[in-house]
Amino acid sequence: MSTSDEVEDSSAPLIEHLAELRTRLIRAVLAFVVGIILAFIVAEPILEFLLAPIENTLRDLGDPNPTLQYTSPQEYLFTLFRISMVFGFILAFPVIAFQLWRFVAPGLYKKEQGAFLPFLIASPVMFLLGASFAQFVVTPLAMSFFLGFADVSSIFTGMLATVAGNIAPSDGLPPTGGLLADPATTSDGVRITFFGKVNESLDITLKFIIAFGMCFQLPVLLTLMGKAGLVSADGLGAVRKYAMVGILLLAALVTPPDVITQLILFTVVYGLYEISIFLVRRVEGKREDKLREEGYYDDDEEEFDDPLMKEFDEDEGK
Numbered sequence: 579m580s581t582s583d584e585v586e587d588s589s590a591p592l593i594e595h596l597a598e599l600r601t602r603l604i605r606a607v608l609a610f611v612v613g614i615i616l617a618f619i620v621a622e623p624i625l626e627f628l629l630a631p632i633e634n635t636l637r638d639l640g641d642p643n644p645t646l647q648y649t650s651p652q653e654y655l656f657t658l659f660r661i662s663m664v665f666g667f668i669l670a671f672p673v674i675a676f677q678l679w680r681f682v683a684p685g686l687y688k689k690e691q692g693a694f695l696p697f698l699i700a701s702p703v704m705f706l707l708g709a710s711f712a713q714f715v716v717t718p719l720a721m722s723f724f725l726g727f728a729d730v731s732s733i734f735t736g737m738l739a740t741v742a743g744n745i746a747p748s749d750g751l752p753p754t755g756g757l758l759a760d761p762a763t764t765s766d767g768v769r770i771t772f773f774g775k776v777n778e779s780l781d782i783t784l785k786f787i788i789a790f791g792m793c794f795q796l797p798v799l800l801t802l803m804g805k806a807g808l809v810s811a812d813g814l815g816a817v818r819k820y821a822m823v824g825i826l827l828l829a830a831l832v833t834p835p836d837v838i839t840q841l842i843l844f845t846v847v848y849g850l851y852e853i854s855i856f857l858v859r860r861v862e863g864k865r866e867d868k869l870r871e872e873g874y875y876d877d878d879e880e881e882f883d884d885p886l887m888k889e890f891d892e893d894e895g896k
Contacts, residue, residue, distance in 0.1 A: 602677040609673035614666030621658040624665060625776075628713070628783045632774065635721040646774045657777045664784060671702055697802045701795060708794030711846070712786040720786070720839045725772060793828075793847045797854045804858030811859035814851075821851055 617624070629646065636644035648654045667674075675698055686694065803809045814821075829843040 598681060602681045606670070606674045606677045609670040609677075610666060612666075613668070613670035614662045616669055617665040618658060618662040621661045621665075624661050625658065625780065628661075629776075629779055631713070631718040631783070632721045632725075632779050635718065635725050636772070638722075639725060646776045646779055648776045653775075653777055657780055660777075660780070660784075664788075675702070694802075697798055700798050704794040704798055705791040708790035708792070709787045711794075712790035713783070716790065716839060716842055717783055717786050719842065720782070723838055790843070790846070793843070794850065796847065796850045797857055800851075800854035801857040801861060804861045809858060811855050811862055814855045814858060818851075822848060825851070 632646075633644045648657070679695070679698060682694075800809060800814065804811070825844050825847045826840075828847065829840040
């Protein structure tokens, strides 16, 4: 057989793989487009759901009719498009993951398929858990901190002005009344109030959802790497102090500059890191048990890790 024939024979599978990849990508993109359309239909209820934490915070601070605004004609429409992109991907993810699986699975052994498939299922589940934690726990705390801090600061400023005699008190409270004061009660000074923008308020909520959703992937990623033999439980435990520093930096980067939210993220992610060590150790234990059953693993081999035993064996060899 000539060299040109060998090249043609070897290029045929590559062309088939590229054609298969193109088919899978087209189907994934079509699913993404359909997800965007479906998400856009219900984009406004989704927006109201995402902005619920800030609405509840404003009501708790005394605003009976919380209001958010947009300052450009296209801003609201683009906000709905942004929601459609994010939630369209979430809706299309099962189809995208299935297309990825169908492309990768033929190149894997049955044992590898059985090992990889659970992680493919666990990944979206963990993301939804992280997103739910962000929406129902972290975002309300962050909104209460930001808006409540401005409210407390405004009241404190008004009290100082009242003591100085610059502003007459009204009903025992400073006329500024805080963040959500009635304009009619202000006779002097600057009244600080909140005029929230829709896109900026949505931006912080989506950042929390994506950040916590990705952080909740840590056990899935590390367990998969442990199953592949790329990391070990002892190795993860040895770099625990460096992991703590990295998690602190991550918390400072992906969360607003308030200590409460950063501590929450650090506590959650570090807890997930410890859970990952536990899961990797279980994976290693199952692997060792299987090797023992097949006769490939011998407990006596661990003795040779002792330097004294190595020195003894070297002397015996001489």
